[in-house]
Amino acid sequence: MEYQITTRSAEETMQLGQKFVALCKPGSTFCLTGDLGAGKTTLVRGIAKALNIKSVVQSPTFNIMKVYFDGDRPLIHIDAYRLADVNTDIGLDEYIGYETGITVIEWPEFIKDLIPETAIEVNITHVQDNVRNIKITSDDKELMEGLK
Numbered sequence: 503m504e505y506q507i508t509t510r511s512a513e514e515t516m517q518l519g520q521k522f523v524a525l526c527k528p529g530s531t532f533c534l535t536g537d538l539g540a541g542k543t544t545l546v547r548g549i550a551k552a553l554n555i556k557s558v559v560q561s562p563t564f565n566i567m568k569v570y571f572d573g574d575r576p577l578i579h580i581d582a583y584r585l586a587d588v589n590t591d592i593g594l595d596e597y598i599g600y601e602t603g604i605t606v607i608e609w610p611e612f613i614k615d616l617i618p619e620t621a622i623e624v625n626i627t628h629v630q631d632n633v634r635n636i637k638i639t640s641d642d643k644e645l646m647e648g649l650k
């Protein structure tokens with residue numbers, strides 16, 4: 503199933519992230535694709551906000567992964583950008599889909615082998631200035647119905 507939404511500000515994209523938290527099952531994995539600056543980390547900030555995480559979510563480009571335990575559920579934030587063309591066997595698979603947590607992966611194309619089949623795909627395209635087109639693809643009926 504597929505659903506498309508247009509957001510017109512970073513706040514609106516964050517609100518979509520908040521909706522994801524309300525609708526997704528524990529252990530869900532979101533794969534965020536889109537160009538540099540599309541709004542992937544912005545969406546993760548919305549997810550963090552809904553989980554009552556107080557830490558500021560930065561792009562973990564230099565960490566590859568950051569796990570936030572200070573919210574209602576764990577948030578596992580992976581940015582695989584720097585894993586392009588390198589050996590990815592660094593134990594990330596132990597964290598993806600972690601128990602009751604939410605896993606969000608930026609640049610999932612670089613760790614294709616580690617992505618669960620049930621992952622929810624979110625593709626963000628930069629339309630103009632503050633406008634983004636966001637396409638969500640998932641087999642999770644409740645999530646997809648809830649987004650409408």
Ligand SMILES: Nc1ncnc2c1ncn2[C@@H]1O[C@H](COP(=O)(O)OP(=O)(O)OP(=O)(O)O)[C@@H](O)[C@H]1O
Pocket residue numbers: 509510511512513514515536537538539540541542543544545561608631632633634
């Ligand atoms: N509708 C919108 N949705 C999301 N971000 C927006 C929107 N309009 C403007 N922005 C701005 O676009 C930028 C998106 O940056 P962000 O770090 O989220 O991108 P990213 O996809 O994570 O990039 P990278 O690949 O470098 O990690 C932010 O400065 C944000 O304020």
Ligand SMILES: [Mg+2]
Pocket residue numbers: 542543544561562608
């Ligand atoms: Mg980012």
